[in-house]
């Protein structure tokens with residue numbers, strides 16, 4: 015099997031698959047709320063009440079529909095100066111808005127290369143890690159970018175991660191538990207809190223874009239590590 019390095023993986027037809035769902039809403043039908051069982055806009059509103067401002071980074075944001083909806087909602091409440099929203103995606107077909115969304119910034123690029131000085135109240139990666147090469151580094155990085163009271167939420171299929179040519183499931187579940195994460199094996203949702211950090215201590219070897227469908231039914235990328 016040929017493992018692809020990051021610079022080749024991003025050009026794989028699996029990663030650039032046009033049948034992917036890139037159009038999730040913030041809440042309601044086909045939404046982030048359906049995935050994580052909370053409305054991002056309500057979470058952020060609560061943070062504004064508690065601390066005066068709130069921020070959300072959406073990794074692998076697709077078209078960024080959820081971010082645009084949340085930005086429009088806060089602007090309509092005159093809370094545009096209290097909210098900071100950012101989306102990063104390899105493909106730059108972000109939706110536009112008729113309103114000037116000064117609280118929202120999109121960046122076209124690989125999340126592995128994303129750099130910021132900020133820390134966020136909420137970081138999400140909705141069905142994005144399935145296509146990322148170094149998934150564990152992406153999780154470490156997201157945790158590093160969270161405020162101490164922040165939350166990280168992502169869909170993660172442990173079948174898409176191999177350690178020393180074996181299943182990663184027991185090792186990663188142990189690591190998540192020890193590091194204060196909650197991983198739901200049924201829903202395959204990972205939740206981390208900003209108070210916790212994680213270092214997997216594994217060497218990334220590359221990614222297999224021929225792995226085939228994961229639990230989503232879509233072709234996915236399997237990531238290989240060594241201890």
Ligand SMILES: C[S@@+](CC[C@H](N)C(=O)[O-])C[C@H]1O[C@@H](n2cnc3c(N)ncnc32)[C@H](O)[C@@H]1O
Nearest residue numbers: 034036037038074075076103104124125140145
């Ligand atoms: C299934 S879509 C989900 C999009 C969005 N989160 C949603 O739910 O509507 C996965 C997205 O991950 C993006 N993606 C895959 N690998 C990426 C990477 N290394 N860096 C940034 N974006 C990536 C793809 O371009 C795609 O838009």
